[in-house]
Amino acid sequence: MKIAVLAVATNIHTIRWVNALAERGLDVLLITQQPPRPSDYHPAIAFRILPFRGPLAYALNAPVLRYVFDRSGADLLHVHYAGGYGAMAWLSGIRRRLVSVWGGDVYDVPHRSFLHRGLVLGALRGALRVTSTSHVMADEVRRLGITERIDVIPFGVDTGRFRAAPERSPDRPFIVGTVKSLQRKYGIDTLIRGFAAALADPAFAAMDPFLHIAGEGEARAEYERLARDLGQGRIRFEGHIDHGDVPDMLRRFHVYVAVSRDDSESFGVAIIEASACELPVIVSDAGGLPEVVDHGSTGLVIPRDSPAELAQAIGRLAADAHLRRRMGEAGRERVQRKYEWSACVERMIALYRELCATPLGVSIRTHGPPSERTGPFRRNSACKAAAAE
Structure with missing residues (x-):
């Protein structure tokens, strides 16, 4: 054929x-x-x-x-x-x-x-x-x-390539991350504001948290200014990541976040890649993102454009290692079943x-x-x- x-x-x-x-x-x-x-x-x-x-x-x-x-x-x-x-x-x-x-x-x-x-x-x-x-x-x-x-x-997702690290990372420093093009429709500003709001919680701040943003795009300069204003030096821009290097990047994270604001985000490939690596995920209710997450089981679904809701979700997952592990394992099982x-x-x-x-x-x-x-x-x-x- x-x-x-x-x-x-x-x-x-x-x-x-x-x-x-x-x-x-x-x-x-x-x-x-x-x-x-x-x-x-x-x-x-x-x-x-x-x-x-x-x-x-x-x-x-x-x-x-x-x-x-x-x-x-x-x-x-x-x-x-x-x-x-x-x-x-x-x-x-x-x-x-x-x-x-x-x-x-x-x-x-x-x-x-x-x-x-x-x-x-x-x-x-x-x-x-x-x-x-x-x-x-x-x-x-x-x-x-x-x-x-x-x-x-x-x-x-190739679950042979996208899989958890042999040994889990220690809880400190605690890494929140995303791999996404730096365009406004993907809500990176919401991610920055939500992470900054989470830093106000002393328990979260004590975990030596960082936000890693991997990707390039037209709004990078704007987001870097916002991060300097709000991020207390805890937000890092990783730049472009080749797809072959994405699994290693994901394995450095404790929580993966994708909070797009546009319904044209029709399917969350990066989200199921993160789930395959046994990461709990936080996603917005935009487009097809909720379709790849079982709310409460493999991750959390929050309203789009809501930094306060995101801060609460980050704090909840950071405070509960057992919940993160359970969501990560359930996420990988779901990916193997539906998205291999x-x-x-x-x-x-x-x-x-x-x-x-x-x-x-x-x-x-x-x-x-x-x-x-x-x-x-x-x-x-x-x-x-x-x-x-």
């Missing part, structure tokens, strides 16, 4: 998905506007770089995409992001395509203008199937009027096989993972011929 993937080649989620497909023996062609770093990818993966850049690139590249796809012999086009790339695929006229929504493409882009909304709806309506990383984002797709053909397949990377990849491959066996024009109602669904389709061994229709 040959799969053409249309995606941002420099994104870590693209890199992980595409490499996983190649490692499992699929023939993969990555089509992109962003030149990749070949060292990021499995050597068997082929690349095609689309030629146009700029505001009209998605429209100008649409016929090029069709040309590349038709001559590639690919069985299916998997489009990541329903905004720009989804619109390009729709304009190309390629019918045998799967669209994966990521967050901003369904929460933000459709509300920019009637044109943006029309392009996203075209991308979604014309797809054989839509996948979402979370149930809450699938509901957002339904609110756009796409009521069928939606599968929930999360971004998973290999299982998520196999579900996507099963969906590929199903779509390649589905005659074009057939609507498939979905009610669960591919192994649990039935639908009005028949097997078609001439998948490649169908892809050229």
